Amino acid sequence: MPVQTMSPFLDIQREGAIAVVTMNRPETRNALSDNDAVEALVAMCEAVNRDHSVRVVVLTGAGPAFSSGGNLKSLRTTFGRESGEPVMARYAYRDGIQRLPLALSNLEVPVIAAVNGPALGAGNDLVCTCDIRIASEQAIFAATFVKLGLIPGDGGAWLLPRAVGMSRAAELCFTGDTIDAAQALEWGLVSRVVPPEALMPTAMELAQRIAANPGHALRMAKRLLKEGQHARLDTILEMSAGFQALAHHTADHEAALDSYMAKLKR
Secondary structure: OOOOOEOOOEEEEEEOOEEEEEEOOHHHOOOOOOHHHHHHHHHHHHHHHHOOOOOEEEEEEOOOOOEOOOOHHHHHHHOOHHHOOHHHHHHHHHHOOOHHHHHHHOOOOOEEEEEOOOEEOHHHHHHHHOOEEEEEOOOEEEOHHHHHOOOOOOOHHHHHHHHHOHHHHHHHHHHOOEEEHHHHHHHOOOOEEEOHHHHHHHHHHHHHHHHOOOHHHHHHHHHHHHHOOOOOHHHHHHHHHHHHHHHHOOHHHHHHHHHHHHHHOO
16 A cells, blocks of 8 residues: 555645645544544554655544544444444454554654544544644544443553543543643643644644654654553663664664764864
């Protein structure tokens, strides 16, 4: 699958080393639980991992919403009482939407979420899988599962505490309350809040500054940050030694050293 493509759910455009990925189903508010949505996002992650010319992904949503999470119209048929015996719902989660946090977690390049509007339920969890999160002033966030008598079925219980801390994650999970962009900034769920018209320019400017750096170093640095969330220090140090040994022998590193030494001779 080429990285620059359009699927029924995703519009993917290349701008140099940046892949701009837009969830493009505004009629469902970019719901994630439909199988083709899952397939499109998983395929995008796999394609980016194979294409070493991609250094950054910017993820956003078309229309007024970032993502509404689950498609409520299909909950009964996909997961509920119309899906058959309960074990079939287990398979539907495991073989469906649960593939998203795994695919995004294994995506090798930095991912910037440009949150243009509501990010609810699984949409909020999708935000949490991204490395950098920028919100429009029109964005809102909520772990809405409990309002529907459900629990976070797509990994939110692991993702949300790592984004905002356990106490705030518990508050969001147990109340289902919605927070606005300003509160999301205060709680650390996002790192910036900007006017709606500045969202994509801000995300793209940051993406360009990241993409200006060597791609192999970016991919290895991200892997270390991800592993550092759960590995022991000695394990990270060993991985760092191995990755650094590889980095020392790249053409990018040699070029950077040559440039630095040339400046010293001036």
